[in-house]
Amino acid sequence: MTFEEYLIQKKIDRSQFQAAEPEVYSxxxxxxxxxxxxxxxxxxxxxxxxxxxxxxxRDS
Incomplete structure (x- = not known):
């Protein structure tokens, strides 16, 4: 499982998270x-x- 797949599983929007808190994301x-x-x-x-x-x- 990749980190991106993990975030989807946890219902976290990767792009918003990465843009708003790049240090924490990394x-x-x-x-x-x-x-x-x-x-x-x-x-x-x-x-x-x-x-x-x-x-x-958000589910699209």
Missing amino acids: EWKILFEQMHPESFTTHKKFLINKIRRKYLL
């Missing part, structure tokens, strides 16, 4: 590539929810 992408997705979710659980509320992926 940090998360690097960390995600070094961890199992479940470990990443556990590590960033509360932050993921905060980011999802800010950059919710």
Whole structure:
């Protein structure tokens, strides 16, 4: 699973997230590539929810 696929699964709009917070996006992408997705979710659980509320992926 790629980081982009993970963000879709978590209903986070990648383009909005990357444009608004490029440093956080890059940090998360690097960390995600070094961890199992479940470990990443556990590590960033509360932050993921905060980011999802800010950059919710809308169904088209």
